[in-house]
Amino acid sequence: MPIAVLQKSSCSVARSLSILGERWTLLILRVALEGETRFEVFRESLGMAPDVLSDRLNTLVEYGVMTKEAYQEPGSRTRYEYHLTEAGRELHVVIGGLQQWGDDHMPWDDGPTVVRQSRKTGRPVRVAFVDERGREIPLDQVETLHTAAYPA
Structure with a gap:
């Protein structure tokens, strides 16, 4: 069932799965609940492809489960940290x-x-x-x- 259909469902489980039900999403949240925030830590600890991780994190940010914040190590390019919102911590x-x-x-x-x-x-x-x-x-x-x- 397409995500858009699930999001319009009267079933709260279906609506929740439209955001949280993709492969890897709950594992990303598990790592975030352990206190990790950085893209590279998520990628290394889960062994997942960067494009898939980026897609899942963007979905979590879009729906208010996480926030995305820029940081920059001296001499490096800007990177991002992902922090759980109250909805994410729940x-x-x-x-x-x-x-x-x-x-x-x-x-x-x-x-x-x-x-x-x-x-x-x-x-x-x-x-x-x-x-x-x-x-x-x-x-x-x-x-x-x-x-x-x-x-x-």
Whole structure:
């Protein structure tokens, strides 16, 4: 399905995938969430072609997931850094959920490569559904209801 069609969809998952669903995009975001900002670091850490990386970064900038800022090392040409916006930082939950799922259902022989913990307590954290009081809700207790905005 073309991106323009997905962006006009009433389905928020389809609209999100129109921006985030291209190959490499979530991996770029994973690297950005680890604190990296520079084009060359993204390219080297992911081993991807520069034209593909440029395309993905431009899409993320266009849709407000990242910002693009010029910098220049002494004696070098102008280059760019890419910083996550608040919308981009909110994707930490999505990336964390994918990593959690991968560790649970496609485990690496040597164990998880990433562990998330609370900065305040140092205790492990996990991605979950929580209610308005902050209590975790078991997956079998979560119900998905369509609103009137969703076509039948």
